[in-house]
Amino acid sequence: MPNARSRTTDGFSQRDYALRNAAWHVTNILRDINKHETGRKEGFFDHFTTHDEGWTEPYLFESDEQATRDIRKVAKLFEADLFGVCEFDDRWMYSEIYDDTANESKPLDLPEGLPFVIVIGESMDQRLTETVPSALSGSATGLGYSYDSMTLITLAQYIRNLGYQAYASMNDSSLGIPLAVQAGLGEVGRHSLLITEEYGPRLRLGRIFTDLPLVISRPKKFGVKEFCSICDRCAVACPPKAIPKDDPSVKIHNRSNLIGVEKWTVNAEKCFNFWVNQNTDCSICIRVCPYNRDFTRWYNRLWKKLAGSPLRRMALFWDDLFSDRARKKSSNWWNES
Ligand code: SF4
Ligand code: SF4
Known part of the structure; x- marks a missing residue:
């Protein structure tokens, strides 16, 4: 402190x-x-x-x-x-x-x-x-x-x-x-x-x-990869441009990245350098992500179904139209009852 x-x-x-x-x-x-x-x-x-x-x-x-x-x-x-x-x-x-x-x-x-x-x-x-x-x-x-x-x-x-x-x-x-x-x-x-x-x-x-014997869970897919392939909101919003806009690949940026796995790979060192200089966390990529929703609400669960379907472009349009993803003032949070 x-x-x-x-x-x-x-x-x-x-x-x-x-x-x-x-x-x-x-x-x-x-x-x-x-x-x-x-x-x-x-x-x-x-x-x-x-x-x-x-x-x-x-x-x-x-x-x-x-x-x-x-x-x-x-x-x-x-x-x-x-x-x-x-x-x-x-x-x-x-x-x-x-x-x-x-x-x-x-x-x-x-x-x-x-x-x-x-x-x-x-x-x-x-x-x-x-x-x-x-x-x-x-x-x-x-x-x-x-x-x-x-x-x-x-x-x-x-x-x-x-x-x-x-x-x-x-x-x-x-x-x-x-x-x-x-x-x-x-x-x-x-x-x-x-x-x-x-x-x-x-x-x-x-x-x-x-070593307690347990039942293994099944990996889950609900259309994230397909949705991300038509969305670039995090890559556009990232201040140091650490998030790739291209397709998943095995390309790495530096020794801080994992070798040999085909995926979207963030330039971890660019990201880290940026946010430690803020003297707090960054997480802009979380704020702007269309999946950052309150899924206890029925309309957000409906959005998720749309995002995971072939109508995913409609879900992206919906997010652009109805979700205010701009930074909110911290003073608003403090002033809320
Ligand atoms: S945390 Fe910030 S700097 Fe790091 S990838 Fe996300 S938006 Fe970019
Ligand atoms: S903002 Fe979220 S949904 Fe859009 S590309 Fe990035 S991770 Fe995927």
Whole structure:
């Protein structure tokens, strides 16, 4: 907070930063909980280790289906908005992770023999994302992370209490989006973010690596790739032009991109350089995305059906006509009752 560099611009005042940094607070405490003793930055460079000892004998479920039902139910109880399961896939694991103390690489320290990955999604507040870019909108990101870390740690502890191995992980250890796609949470959009049927692109992701036998979820398709191929709103709106306008390809921009996967690839270094210079998050590509809607409303669910059909150009026209995707003033958010 002392380094927040608040200014008089709308959305960047001290009260905006005060809220944003408070929203991040739980994540930051968990990140630094072992930092002084071990140098770990849990949830960002290292998986979480804040756990009590679990049961010594594994609880025997009647079936994998029953175990999956229980874990899903408990995940929802612990505030997970989305839940899916996929197989462990070495392609998306980091070969090395960053040691913040030594400023060098160190080996990934997850043990072998964790064949299942639980993927959870935490939604981000839609009204706050309308004020992007602003320090205020960073509260949506921070709250997503704080809920994510709470859900991951408690769910991993529950699995340990059942007598199984469970390692909770957020930005550390693996890529989140490919595992989320395999676990059936959604599809990848042109902006390289996960797009879900429930929250569009407004989501933070977490993983639990476990040996508890679970039923694998099926990947889901609802027409995102086809819709993105006729839409370029994120690519046009991105200030540093980090989002490609052309078709999915294996082309990479720099060493921060994934090699050998045909997809829309954002120039991650251009993106990152831009938004850290804002002294908050960016997420303009989330604000302008036509999938950024409140899908509890019937007309937005109708829009989704149209976007996933051959009439997708009509859905794009609908979004252009009826959705105000310009940045909203943060002061409006503060003044709402
Ligand atoms: S977060 Fe901002 S800079 Fe990064 S890709 Fe999205 S719009 Fe571009
Ligand atoms: S803005 Fe358009 S092109 Fe970009 S991810 Fe959203 S739907 Fe796809």
